[in-house]
Amino acid sequence: MKKQQQLYKGSLNAIIMKLLDQNGRMYGYEITQKVKEVTEGEMSLTEGALYPALHKLEADGFLDVELERVDGRVRKYYKLTESGIKETTTKMEELESFIRNMQNIVNLKLT
Amino acid sequence: MKTLSTNQVKQIEDFLITQYNIKYQDTRDEVIDHIACEIEELMTSGYEYRTAFQVTFDKWNKHLRPHSWIRYNDIPTYLARQWFKRDIMSVLLAMTIGLGFPYLFKDLIEKYSLANIIGGSICLANILLGAFLLTSYFGSKGYRVNQLKKDTIGCAAISLFFYTMFIGNFTYKLLPLPVIMMLYQIYYIAEIRKTKSYKPL
Numbered sequence: 001m002k003k004q005q006q007l008y009k010g011s012l013n014a015i016i017m018k019l020l021d022q023n024g025r026m027y028g029y030e031i032t033q034k035v036k037e038v039t040e041g042e043m044s045l046t047e048g049a050l051y052p053a054l055h056k057l058e059a060d061g062f063l064d065v066e067l068e069r070v071d072g073r074v075r076k077y078y079k080l081t082e083s084g085i086k087e088t089t090t091k092m093e094e095l096e097s098f099i100r101n102m103q104n105i106v107n108l109k110l111t
Numbered sequence: 112m113k114t115l116s117t118n119q120v121k122q123i124e125d126f127l128i129t130q131y132n133i134k135y136q137d138t139r140d141e142v143i144d145h146i147a148c149e150i151e152e153l154m155t156s157g158y159e160y161r162t163a164f165q166v167t168f169d170k171w172n173k174h175l176r177p178h179s180w181i182r183y184n185d186i187p188t189y190l191a192r193q194w195f196k197r198d199i200m201s202v203l204l205a206m207t208i209g210l211g212f213p214y215l216f217k218d219l220i221e222k223y224s225l226a227n228i229i230g231g232s233i234c235l236a237n238i239l240l241g242a243f244l245l246t247s248y249f250g251s252k253g254y255r256v257n258q259l260k261k262d263t264i265g266c267a268a269i270s271l272f273f274y275t276m277f278i279g280n281f282t283y284k285l286l287p288l289p290v291i292m293m294l295y296q297i298y299y300i301a302e303i304r305k306t307k308s309y310k311p312l
Contacts, residue, residue: 028141029148047145048174052193059305067140067312072117073147074140074312 008043012053014091015045017062017080021088025066025079028054054078062087113154115147123147126168131175133187135253137309146171186254194255194302201298209291213283220283230281233289234274240296241267244303251308259303266292266299 008015019034020026026034028050035045057063062084066077080088115123123143127133133142146167153163177184178191182198213220220226241263248256270292277285 027144029145047171048189048192051141051189055190055193058307065307067310069312070144071114071120071147073120073144075144076141 009049011095012045012049013057014088014095016050016053016057017084017088017091020063020078020080021085025077027075027077031078057084113151115151115160119150119160120147122164123150126164127175130168131187132177132185133175136311137253138187138190140311142171142175183258186258190254197302201295205291205294205298208294209287212290213286217283220286226281226283226286227279230286230289231274231278233286233293234270234278237270237289237292237296238267238274240293240300241270244296244300248303248306251306253306253309256303256306259299259306263296263299266295 015035016031019031023034028047032045032047032050035043054063058065058078062081063078064081064084066079068075068077120143123146124139127139127142133139149167149170150160150163153166154160158166174189175187178186178188178195180191180195183191183195220229244263245260248260270289273285273289
């Protein structure tokens with residue numbers, strides 16, 4: 001599991017952007033739970049990795065923030081901007097190509 | 112799903128302030144909601160509020176305590192970690208260019224007596240860049256903004272000192288420091304432009 005976390009690390013931004021693309025807007029805790037749910041607990045997104053990634057995506061102009069008062073506290077919702085949507089498509093293509101290449105290497109048969 | 116009372120949310124906020132000195136609202140709001148959600152989840156699975164509070168803060172401790180490097184000694188680790196590499200790289204790059212530039216162009220600087228013009232103008236530019244950054248982000252608050260504002264004041268002050276001490280007597284050997292300060296100022300402006308203003312609800 002620990003070794004797998006290292007493999008996921010390089011795709012963190014792509015994972016976050018894909019989730020936001022699918023769900024419209026999400027808050028930090030919701031993102032961590034969604035990742036856990038989708039990967040059936042195989043991958044856990046720590047707060048220490050999530051928030052720096054969200055801040056960077058926001059600084060790069062790929063995310064917008066909406067504040068809302070929920071249950072007596074302020075909730076920060078993140079959603080993709082126009083450029084964020086385009087970037088998600090690019091990132092997904094890159095990720096799919098990477099996965100294809102990895103599969104080709106893993107399935108390589110010596111003749 | 113159990114929900115925390117307003118009083119319990121206030122307790123989380125107070126703990127963040129007293130225990131971790133989280134002084135800026137944007138960071139506090141972000142962390143309070145996440146911690147509250149985790150406590151609620153634990154309470155739903157049968158934990159008492161006090162125990163859930165303890166378990167959640169034990170987990171968050173490594174992210175909330177101040178970063179170990181002196182430059183970030185009042186900034187939560189999870190925030191400082193994202194700047195650490197960039198800041199180190201910028202220092203190394205500024206040092207390399209700053210130290211290399213005057214020596215590379217030593218002959219040219221001496222032949223045309225450019226040291227005073229270059230040294231004086233760079234020092235003045237550093238002071239102006241500092242003033243520009245401070246006035247542009249006067250009302251902005253946040254860990255990164257405040258750190259960059261302090262840094263830019265430092266660079267401007269060193270440049271002012273250099274200007275008053277050495278104007279008229281600059282040689283190429285005195286140029287590295289103003290050049291390094293100028294590169295820092297450019298980096299600080301680039302970094303502060305990435306920060307977002309926060310309007311609390």
